[in-house]
Amino acid sequence: METPKIPAPRDEGEKRILAELMSIRDQLQLRKLDRTTYVRTQDVMVLYEKTIEQVRQLNVLRTGKKSEENQVDRVVDSCFQLLSLFFMTIGRNNEAPAAYSLTSTIKRLLDHLDEANLFSAKDLASIEHTLERLDTIVNNTKTKEPAPFLEAHLASRIDRCRETLCALKQRLKEYDEAIIPSHEKLVSILRQMAAINTKPKFKPEDINKLRAQLKDIQSQTVDGQFVNAEGKPLAGNDPVVALLERCQKYSDVILDMGGRFPEQWKVIYDTLTGIRNELDKLSLTQAWSLRETDLYDYQRQLDKIDENRVDGNWVDAKGRPADLYVQRTLLYLIRRSYGYIYHLMISSEPVSEALLPIYNQLQTLKRCLIEVQNNGGVSTVRELYPYSMKLNSIDNLRVDGKFLVSGDIPEGQGSVSELLSQCYDLNYELRVAAEEQAENEKSETKDDNE
Structure with missing residues (x-):
């Protein structure tokens, strides 16, 4: 992260801020690695407020001065990238800090689409929709967020993404x-x-x-x-x-x-295929296995490999550029991996990981009930007992209407309660339909006997 290309700060005040930010980043990294407990909102917010304070001091220090990017800027970016993913992990997806990491990924994707000149309207439609959602989130946060510089920074990142997006859309408009x-x-x-x-x-x-x-x-x-x-x-x-x-x-x-790959590029190829394959697996099991902070390491690995290019291409140990086949293959793997990260981020539910087990059970239960409904419902109310029992067992986990985990009230209570209510409604509709069918059959039998 602190490569020779990025100089250390010269100002003593910035050196002190760098040390504080590196300490915060280390704490975030350690918390990210700890899988023994759920991430708690209060732990994240403490580190977020510390980061905001250091960035505020940095802005004051740089006011009226001409400054070049140095290690402080890189560590600030790392802290906000991690905090952004932590906000998703605790279910605060609809708050401005959560948008930081997503805007980084969108910018990478758009730059690659531009560079490769390979995209369709469907690619751009999804990104445009996401940018509109992020813009709304940032604007809605202005009245509550005590960090106006973060809002301004995010708004600027969104605007840069939108500029590239508009240029790409313009190319497609020229097609018959x-x-x-x-x-x-x-x-x-x-x-x-x-x-x-x-x-x-x-x-x-x-x-x-x-x-x-x-x-x-x-x-x-x-x-x-x-x-x-x-x-x-x-x-x-x-x-x-x-x-x-x-x-x-x-x-x-x-x-x-024939599936072969030049030996001098095999290390980077194996690294990228490994990342791509791991992200592919995560996309299939996301609801049950993904902690959004896991995406940070993949992002950083991809960023490092992507930024190692010279004039858009990689060079080997002898300074020779990769041939077109190698270049296109490696770029495809990078773009595909960024695409997976983007998909995983926009698919993240606004529910804390502490509540995800309950939320996922309800999602599965809802899908089952809809499937039953679409296939003609049930013939007797008795067939609904397993669903009713599961719903009641989940409902009984609430204390005063809230789902508690280790004494805490995790984020996402509204989403889980709404999903529970939807399951109850589906279950009720199926029960009413079964009772009506039973009544009709009873009446028909009575008429036949008469």
Whole structure:
């Protein structure tokens, strides 16, 4: 984190602040590693307020002075990255500090989309929605947050993200609607090929299937051009044709490499595939196994590898740049990993990890009840007993309407109570439907007897 590129502070006041911030960061790191107890809101808030105070002092110290980025700025960033993930862990997702880490990831994603020139409207729509939500959170926090500089900093980060997003959206606006399906298909194919290329076992037949799809798209062109009814090239023809050629050439290279990877780049490749695979597993088991602070280490590893590039590429021990195949493969792995981190962050529930076991049980119970309802309900009320018993057992955990954990009242009480209420409503609807069905059957039987 404190590389030679980032100088140490010269000012004595900044040196003192650096020492305090490093102590706070160490405490956050230790708390992150402790899995024996749940993260408590009060523990996080104490460290958050200490960080805010040090940043306030730093701003006062730098007022009217010209300052360059030094180690203090890097440690401030580390503290806020960790605190942001801790806010998610304790369920305070809808407060400004929680937005800090997410804006960092969004900026990385947007920069990579810009650099690769490989994106679709669907990619941008999700990010735009998230930025709007973060903007609302930051604006709503202004009346409560005692750290105006953090609000201003977050607002600035969101604005920078939005500028890049608008530039990317503008590129897509230049495409004719008729060519967009082909463009989106090519983006998907290129990403699928990159994924196949980085699997543990390489299967040429998977690439050949995608090459067949490329031929189908190629067949839609006239003399290599995407044209309209009058035979004139559609708006966006040139970049889409270039993307088609890029896909074709990439498939040739992948088949030629046959799953092999140059030895001098194997260490970084193995590191990135390891990160990608771990994040993939987390995305499948997120509700039960993810503590948001776990994402910090993945972020830092990816940031370090990404920032080691020279003019957009990596160089080996002898100063030789990676060839295009290596560069694109490594960049795909980095982008995919940032994508997983983004997905895990936006999927984080506004519920403290202390309440997550109860929340997850209710989520599962709700899905089961909806499934029963969608498949015709139950034939007798007796079939609902297991669901009713589970609901009552969870409801009985409340003390004065609150779910307590080790004497604390964790964040997310409203979300858990609302979910419990939804389960009760579904259970009640199924019971009423079963009773009505039983009454109807009873009446029909009575009529038949008469």
